[in-house]
Amino acid sequence: MYVVSKWGFDLIPPVTLGFLRVAVGAGALWLAVAGRGGPAPSRSEWPTFVALGGWVTVTIATQFVGTELTNASQGSLLTVLTPVFTVLLGAAVLGERVTTAKAGGMTVAGVGTAVVVAGQYDLGSMAAGNALGVALLLVGSATWAGYTVWGLRAVRRHGALRAATYSSLASLPMLGALAAGELWYLGLSPADLPLTAESVAAVLYLGLGATAAAWYLWYKGLEYVPAGTVAVFFFAQPAVGAALGAALLGESLGSGFVVGGALMTVGIWTVSRDRAETADGASDAATE
Structure with a gap:
């Protein structure tokens, strides 16, 4: 998503995209x-x-503008703070337990993510870039955590498909108003946007793959496990991106890919296993 988004910004302004x-x-x-x-x-x-649509609106606006203003290393590292925000919100809003195993697993997974990013990018470039872009990416990470945590009750009541659908639909008037303001500020009209194979492909990929499929699957996970457990899989994002870059674009994998990927696997497995054991324990207690 971040590669296609960054490329798409050359054709369509970020909020409009x-x-x-x-x-x-x-x-x-x-x-x-x-x-x-x-x-x-x-x-x-x-x-x-509508409330979930508000979380979507702020997430998309800050995430896309922040991505445009920052470099790849900053974007990869900052967006995986989402699991941290999600666990904290899950504990505060939903009363989810932050066990020692979950905290330890998330720490190991986070270290693994940092190792992958450090091996993939120049560490010096992480300090460069736009401070506003960094701040916007942090906001985007926090608001996606809000969309996850406050969406859990809607998912459990209405199902993942309906929750993802109607929250997305509710965000359209808000995002549309922001996009109209962006085009006005830039002195553009909708007719000025290029209708090319590249722009259509970018919108279709982001819409069908990174939105419809991804958001539905994200919420589908919430049907079965707590928000904090779902969120830990966000740590795998840089590793998946690096692997796809190597497989599809011929890019070289960073020196820390194997080590970082192993740490992420251990951390994610620990959090998932902790969830399974907690559920089994609750079931046994209920039976007794």
């Missing part, structure tokens, strides 16, 4: 919901989806 991304993703999700049938949300249910 974010709006188009979510519009395509929300449309695809809505088609899936319509195909399955079922009632539309009631009037009393829409405030929940």
Whole structure:
């Protein structure tokens, strides 16, 4: 997503690209919901989806503008702070337990992520770049954690597909207003945006892959495990990106890829195992 986004900014301004991304993703999700049938949300249910749409709006705007203003190493490292924010919010808002195993597993996974990023990029470049971009990426990480934590009840009540669909749809007026403001500030109109194979491909990938499929699967995980357990998989993002770059673009893997990837695997397994043991213990206690 970050590679395609950075490339897409040369064609479409960041907030406008974010709006188009979510519009395509929300449309695809809505088609899936319509195909399955079922009632539309009631009037009393829409405030929940509008609130989640607000989290989406702030996340997309800060994430895309922050990505444009920073370099790849900063973007890769800062966005994986999402699990930390998610665990803290999960404990504060949902009362999720932060066990010693979960804290230790997240620490190991975080170290693994740092090793991968350090081996993939020049450490000196992490200190360079735009301070505003760094701040925006931090906000984006925190607001995606908010979307995860406050979305859990909606997911458990309505299911992942409906929760992802209606929260995305609710964000469109807000993102549309921000995109209109961006185009006005830049002195552009929608007609000035290039309609090329490259711009269409970028929007379709971001909309169908990085939004419709990814957000649905993210929320689908929340149907089964706590928010903090889902979030720990975010640490794998830089390793997955590096592996895809090597497989599809012929890029070389950094020196810390194997070590960092191993640490991430251990950390993620520890958190997942802690969740399984906690669930088994709760089940045994209920049985007794």
